Amino acid sequence: MKQAMIQKHAGGEVSAAQLEAINRFSRRELGADEVYVFSLLLCDNAVDRDGERFSSGALQKLATLFVGKTGIFNHDPKGQNQTARIFETAVETDEGRVVENGEPYQALRAWAYMVRCQKNEDLILEIDAGIKKEVSVGCAIGKVVCSVCGADLREQPCGHRPGEVYNGVQCWRELEEPTDAYEWSFVAVPAQRDAGVTKRFSATEPDGLRKALESGRELLLDPVQAAALAEQLRSLESLAEGGRARLDQLRRKMVSLAAFALPSVPAGTVGEVAKGMDAEQLEAFCRGLSRMQGIPPSLQLGGEPAPASDNQAFCI
Numbered sequence: 001m002k003q004a005m006i007q008k009h010a011g012g013e014v015s016a017a018q019l020e021a022i023n024r025f026s027r028r029e030l031g032a033d034e035v036y037v038f039s040l041l042l043c044d045n046a047v048d049r050d051g052e053r054f055s056s057g058a059l060q061k062l063a064t065l066f067v068g069k070t071g072i073f074n075h076d077p078k079g080q081n082q083t084a085r086i087f088e089t090a091v092e093t094d095e096g097r098v099v100e101n102g103e104p105y106q107a108l109r110a111w112a113y114m115v116r117c118q119k120n121e122d123l124i125l126e127i128d129a130g131i132k133k134e135v136s137v138g139c140a141i142g143k144v145v146c147s148v149c150g151a152d153l154r155e156q157p158c159g160h161r162p163g164e165v166y167n168g169v170q171c172w173r174e175l176e177e178p179t180d181a182y183e184w185s186f187v188a189v190p191a192q193r194d195a196g197v198t199k200r201f202s203a204t205e206p207d208g209l210r211k212a213l214e215s216g217r218e219l220l221l222d223p224v225q226a227a228a229l230a231e232q233l234r235s236l237e238s239l240a241e242g243g244r245a246r247l248d249q250l251r252r253k254m255v256s257l258a259a260f261a262l263p264s265v266p267a268g269t270v271g272e273v274a275k276g277m278d279a280e281q282l283e284a285f286c287r288g289l290s291r292m293q294g295i296p297p298s299l300q301l302g303g304e305p306a307p308a309s310d311n312q313a314f315c316i
């Protein structure tokens with residue numbers, strides 16, 4: 001998912017050719033005074049913050065795929081989402097600007113229309129006023145290529161990391177051969193956010209996978225993202241393993257303490273009770289039991305956390 005910016009629309013006049021294009025998608029014939037037309041940049045061929053760029057070929061293909069696709073303005077949390085539809089696209093070239101691989105800068109521009117009605121009034125005013133909204137686009141990519149070694153990362157990961165430079169060659173991931181365009185949507189831009197190009201979901205971001213899964217969309221991971229996810233899972237598993245070991249230790253401690261403090265309660269019973277307790281409860285019981293008479297000093301001190309001082313909250 002890539003994000004770009006909506007552009008202040010040019011003019012507002014709808015040409016006859018545009019109206020004809022629009023009417024290919026509308027349920028009934030719309031007049032020029034019934035539609036509002038604006039343009040937006042969907043994506044470009046510069047390397048983005050995630051170290052990825054669309055190839056020129058990919059932009060051309062996306063230009064075809066996005067025609068007819070509906071966008072949603074989700075700035076109204078209560079629903080009542082307005083929609084607009086792309087009726088025309090073009091890849092624009094800026095010969096005066098060069099991107100990372102030495103090609104001229106190219107961007108995919110789309111023209112979209114909305115029906116002029118009360119529901120869309122405020123939004124049309126906002127676009128007219130030049131208030132920018134982020135546009136995020138979702139598409140399926142057939143091929144992800146490493147700029148350093150040319151490996152197709154969907155087939156074989158190469159270990160080169162985007163953003164790094166290898167023998168003077170900058171590494172990025174070239175997104176090629178888009179196979180589908182899903183949708184595009186407008187989201188309000190938080191004030192502090194960079195106006196750069198970002199992906200909405202990235203499996204390598206914290207929560208990226210969860211967000212992607214919750215979106216209900218097809219989840220496409222390249223091998224590098226898949227490896228990052230696997231690494232994240234491994235680290236979670238190791239944390240969980242540490243947690244289980246800590247619980248086992250606390251349970252054993254509670255059983256030994258109870259053997260001295262509550263000799264009439266069978267060890268098996270204490271063990272069963274301890275099984276149902278979490279770490280906090282076990283620690284509380286261990287503290288209580290170790291304060292009782294008759295506990296050997298070795299058990300009292302073993303692994304007991306130091307008493308909290310008032311300053312502790314400020315210590316890191």
Ligand SMILES: [Zn+2]
Binds near residue numbers: 149
């Ligand atoms: Zn590589």
